[in-house]
Amino acid sequence: MNFRMTLAAVVACLAIAQLAGCGAEAPTQDTVEPLTDVAPRPEIYAGFALAADLGIYTDGQREMIALLIEASEIIDDLFWQQTWGPNPSQWLASIDDDDARLFAAQNYGPWDRLDRQRPFIEGAGAKPLGANLYPADMTREEFEFAYLPGKADRYSLVRRNARGELILVPYHVAYAQELKALAQLLRSAADLAESADFATYLKLRASALLSDNYQLSDLFWMDVKDNEIDIIIGPIETGEDRLFGYRGVYESVLVLKDLDWSARLAILADMLPELQAELPVPAEYKQQFPGSDADLNAYDVIYYAGSGNVGVKAMELSLPNDDQVQLQKGARRLLLRNAMRAKFETILEPVADVLIDDTQRQHVNFDAFFSIKMFHEVAHGLGVQDTINGKGTVRDALRDMASTVEEGKADALGLYMIRVLSEAGELDELDRQDCYVTALAAALHAIRDGAGGAQGMANVVRFNDFVDSGAFVRDPDSGRYRVDFERIEAAIEGLARRLLMLQGDGAYEEAVRLTSVRGVVSAQLRADLERVAEKNIPIDITFNQGLAYLGLE
Ligand SMILES: [Zn+2]
Structure with missing residues (x-):
């Protein structure tokens, strides 16, 4: 390989990585609702201040941020109305x-x-499956049999008319007053925006909120590139609708972009082919070219509102959700760096304190954690999208196993790339051993969190695979884990190769076999994780945020 770059620069190349959907954190399983009351437990959320130095921005930009926070407060109120x-x-x-x-x-x-x-x-009783998006007394059957054109619509409430019949009330009608104020704030913010494109986006978004037609603003947003301040705002995710998963709920995420990394992007845009050439597989498995229809950047969040501010907080966002926009423009991935740091410090480090061998604890650090996440994203853009034996796309061939294999590939291949770039002398700032031990701690943390979803399963498979190959070692006396630095790189390369080839072969049966053999949390590990549970380490984070934290009061 013939290139020279810093870690930050590598990170920049992510923006061109073509990204298969990363499993967002697995949602809490909603099984049958037990009606036993539980005790309130605010301590499961560790507080984290969303502070930022806005000194680099002009007065106008700071004023704009204040308006966008005010808009976000309205979003918060709308979400309350929708959920409760x-x-x-x-x-x-x-x-x-x-x-x-x-x-x-x-x-x-x-x-x-x-x-x-x-x-x-x-x-309080059980939470209605449809939150406050449907009438509380409505059954699934009543809705299914009702004549309601557009009933699966994302942007309407289901209510009853005076005769008790089900009707749809569009959000822009139901929340007309709030949305009018919200749109006015976005337009005022647009007047202050230094980026003309961002100003246009804000105006388009204001119109979208007033009409429930978001596509134009979503399309336009994909091309807004020169803004340092960005906001995700509107009814976006549908998880709050546990009845049908149709209806979107309001959220807002206000972010500051790291322009440094974005500027390096242009120089590094041609790096993916070189990385592709270094994949540890026979030539026929690396002949396809990585795509480039998604972009990825790092941000710091300065305000979360509405559905973005509940439960397990996102460390990354992938938007927009509109399929047609994705087909035309791809997707945009936002890595939320300060949210990642918050979780690293308040949750992952305490887990490492309990489960990582004393001799290696110093290797667990945030730079390594962030790098692992970054290279995971790059790795999604490498390998093959189509099988090499005529079985069609990897996704089709691997069916329900596709996401687990893809996430597992991205994990293993991301670590492999750290080694390749280090050996080429390109990652002087980054210690490989730190990355490996931090990856071990991150896997333990993720498994403790529950092996839900594709990413969870991928973690368990990798963990067991590395234990079997002697790369992850448990000390029987202390019950703590360490990395065998002599063995880890062979283990990483072996797993990366296996998963890349499994994808190229479209080997569904093998994927099933792999997850059934290696996808089980052992009794031993379960007992070790139990020691973490006893420490009452927070499960997630909650944000202390607002004007005061940004020096705007
Ligand atoms: Zn992923």
């Missing part, structure tokens, strides 16, 4: 117990989002 009901502040004030009040604010209602939505306030 009106007048949340009045309701919160009526809760006597401090813990319960705080936990209710964190959960946007009286149900514990990280414990199967169980109620923690007496008399």
Whole structure:
């Protein structure tokens, strides 16, 4: 290989990586709703301040940020209405117990989002599957049999008319007053925007909020590249609708972009082919060229509102969700660096304190953690998209195994690339051993979190594979884990090769075999993770945020 770059520069090349969908964090499983009340437990969320130095921005830009926070506060209120009901502040004030009040604010209602939505306030009862998006007394059957053109629409409430019949009320009608104020704030912010494109986006978004037609603003957003300040705003995710998964709920995520990395992108745009050439597989498995229809950048979040601010907080976003926009423009991936750091410091490090061997604990650090995440994303853009034996696309051939294999490939190949670039002398700032031990800690943390979803399964498979090959070693006396630096690189290369070839071959049966043999958390590991549970380490983070944290008050 003939290139020279810093870690930050490598990270920049991510933007051209073609990204298969990374499993977002697995949602909490909603099984049958047990009606036993649980105790409020605000301590499961570690507080983290969304502070930033806005000194580099002009007065106008700071004023714009303040307006966008004001807009986000309206979004927060709309989400409350969608998930629970009106007048949340009045309701919160009526809760006597401090813990319960705080936990209710964190959960946007009286149900514990990280414990199967169980109620923690007496008399709350079960959370309606349709939240406040459908009438509470409506059954699934009634909705399915009702004549309601556009009933699967993302942007309407289901309500009853005076005769008790189901009707659809578009969001822009139901929330007309709030949305009018919101749109006005976005337009005022647009007047202050230094990027003309961002100003246009804000205006298009204001119109979208008032009409429930988001496609034009989504399309336009994909081409807005020169803005340092960005905002994701609108009814986007549909997870709150546990009844049908149709209806979007409002959220807002206000972010600051790292322009340094974006500027390096142009220089590094041609790096993916070189990385592709270095893949540890026979030539026929690396003849396809990585795509380039997605971009990836790192951001710091300065404000979360609405559905973005509940439960397990995202460390990355992939948008927009609109299939047609994705077909035309690809997707954009946002890595939320300060959210990652928050989780690293408050959750992953304490897990490492319990489970990583004393002699290697110093290798677990944030730079390594961030790099692993980054290279995982790059790795999604490498390998093959089509099988090499005429079985069609990898995704079609591997069916329900496709995501697990793809996530596993990205994990293993990401670590492999760190080695390749280090050996080429390109990653002086980054210690490979740090990356390997941090990857071990991250795997333990992820498995402790529950092996849900494709990413969870991929973690278990990799962990077991590396234990079997002697790359991850458990000390029987301390019950702690370490990396065998003599063996880890062969293990990484072996797993990366196996998964890359499995994809190229479209070997569905082998994927099933791999996950059934290696995808099981052993009793030994379960017992070790139990020691973490005893430490009461937070499960996720909650944000202290607003004007005061940004020096805007
Ligand atoms: Zn991924």
